[in-house]
Amino acid sequence: MTTNPTFQTLTLADDLTITRMGYGAMQLAGPGVFGPPKDHDQAVAVLREAVERGLTHIDTSDFYGPAVVNELIKEALHPYPAGLHIVTKVGARRDEKGGWIPSLEPADLKAQVHENLQHLGLDTLDVVNLRTAALDGGNGDSVAEQFGALAELREQGLIRHLGLSGVTEAQLTEAQGIAPVVTVQNLYNVAHRADDALVDRCAAENIAYAAFFPLGGFNPLQSRTLTDVADRLGASRQQVALAWLLHRSPSIVLIPGTSSVAHLRENIAAAELTLPADAVAELDAIGR
Secondary structure: OOOOOOOOEEEEEOOEEEEOEOEEOHHHOOHHHEOOOOOHHHHHHHHHHHHHOOOOEEEOOOOOEOOHHHHHHHHHHOOOOOOOEEEEEEOEEEOOOOOEEEOOOHHHHHHHHHHHHHHHOOOOEEEEEEEOOOOOOOOOOOOHHHHHHHHHHHHOOOEEEEEEEOOOHHHHHHHHOOOOEEEEEEEOOOOOOOOHHHHHHHHHOOOEEEEEOOOOOOOOOOOHHHHHHHHHHOOOHHHHHHHHHHHHOOOEEEOOEOOOHHHHHHHHHHHHOOOOHHHHHHHHHHOO
């Protein structure tokens, strides 16, 4: 019998405690995050395995598919177990060929929230992230109008908590002036460290920093140092990269994605990997 790890958790509000190791559901859709999965039953199995293993944090969006992933989550897990928190995001749509189209008009953001509610089978969404059009570090655009629209839905009880994705520190500050922010979801990994200051700020302000593309995303991390450390520790490169993120800051939460049960188990095992000080020093140097 497999023993589940004891996951570190992060408490962001009275009604929001999540495991720092989460699961990103994006890869459950077809190629290019578009259309149905290649193996429907395996996709359902991955979701159920994640919850059975003790993960309480699933990241998704209605523009994955579109709608495909949220409907899979509903099929696999509804009625949802107590303590499971689903984090979704709005701010984009897909064209008929699977292209990504920013969609940030306040009226459409509200429509996207209602679509997430419908496809997930929920009356209230735990966390909704506003996804900007700039995912590689944010830009100078104001988020006040868009974030304000989501804050209105929070006041109406359709959303419990709000977050941001693809933002700068200035945009975080602007949003905080409108409503509390519980999570920031930006690109960050052992090789891509542009957000170091924002990671530290999130830790100081008890904001979860969800590192997306923790393993490099569509261009997997390539580093001889990472390989050498992994070989010494008897772990995979992916496990070491995830373990480094957990070590980097107590505010970091992970949402690695996979459509494979075996790969899911490998990712989860990273939560139990201890990095010695010399390995941390070597890994820290990769992104400098």
